[in-house]
Amino acid sequence: MLGDSSRRGVVLSTTSTVVVLGVLVGVFLLAPGSAQVRHTFFNPTDMWQSFVGDPKAGYYSVGAALWLNIRMFVAAEILILIFALVVAVIRQSTGPVLLPLRVAATVYVDVARGVPLILIIFALGYGLPALQLTVISDQSAAVYGVAALVLSYSAYVAEVYRAGINSVHRSQVAAARSLGLTQGASMRYVILPQAIRNIIPPLLNDFISLQKDTAQVGLLGAIEANKAAEIYSSTVFNYSSYVVAAILFLALTIPLARFTDHLIRRDQARRLAGAGQLWAERARFPFPVRGIGKRCGSRGCASRSARTRCSAGWTWTWPRTRSSA
């Protein structure tokens, strides 16, 4: 049951949302050029046609083209996770023998972060084919696009990894090394498992950005969603196809953004609740997903949700792990 004050809160927030939205829609509909804009950008017929596509009329399906974006960002994300980790670990290394590698990694991060993605896409997409090498020069535009995305984003993600590694307290390194573990083993078994859990929210943030940046690969001629929309608009002279592409990109990025927010909120909640339960809960999986929907662990409490008030009061405990039960 909601109390009086919280019910009033719900009513107020709903009303204010409706009013603000109503004003915005009203302005849009009453603007002098409204009819023209609606026809050019929001024409349902054009939106549907560009979504399904018609090869005979000379344009591609925006919906089908999105599949290329999805394949590109999935491939890029996997490669980035690996490549960026290597770069980060090299930058964190200490041995004098590794100095050349360290310098190379630093230069790479500086350059790749400093050059606009679009230039990297052009450089690889037009440069590598022009070299006329076997294999390297014979790839599709999408492959060069993925390579450019990996080069550009790995620099950012490497820095995220590095922040995560530095977030693990130095005493953990001391403890690991004092047991005779080598630097590599300490990194692998002690530092990275803790670091990676700390960086999942910022990592997902970069991936949201990556998902929409796959649209830039269309500049090399790959028929991804944005390129398909462009072809439609230049064939039929209507921009509704771009709106379709925008909606499709939102459908990809918004769920990931909400998921990231969810992880951040949960992390904060648990930090406030005391670090005591943190690891016991997280240990189930590299990132804390599975606790959702589990029964609250407080005695006599039937609450199932992580974020509602638990029937035992505000101080509810996280589900016990299988091991401690």
Next chain:
Amino acid sequence: MAPHEVICLIGASGSGKSTLLRCVNLLERIDAGTIWLDGQAITRPGVDENAVRRHIGIVFQSFNLFPHMTVERNVTLAPMKVLGLSRAEAVSQAAELLDRFGLGEKRADYPDRLSGGQQQRVAIVRALAMRPRLMLLDEVTSALDPELVADVLDVIRELAEGGMTMLIATHEMGFARDIASRVCFLADGQIVEQAPPARLFSEPSDERTRRFLRRIVDAGRL
């Protein structure tokens, strides 16, 4: 230091107790001097520090358990990865040690579910699992609630009775007097005075030792 000897390092904060221990474990680079272990200069350049650390266990003031691993995994990690024990061997050794120190039931728990005293005992077990020839204990009770200190001191006492060679930095003067075969008083990074505890605590020869002990007595800590 002779085998089976228990040396306690006492002295004010900042006198160099912890630094000395960290130097022995090669966690700190030394500027001058040499540290010998079994007739080998372990501070010589080019020495395999991982091999040295294999023989020296250290327990820290702040436990430094690995929070993302269960108690058992904390204890078995290094024996498996460094000594090359199989999982079964490491697990059975860990079970034996944990049982011995009353932690058998905590095997599958994560460190943050344990009390400070339990965590520190796990940290001691973790070091023991490497079968060290020398144990370094760095103010292992300083971060504990008073009522938990006794548990941990009992464990150390048991180790001493078992003949473990130990170098102990501590503020627990009563404990040092009971357990040590030799007590060293440090000030400003130097060993000012060393003697068997009976002599050092009753008739210190150096003025600085006297002053330090007087302050301890005045504070009701001895």
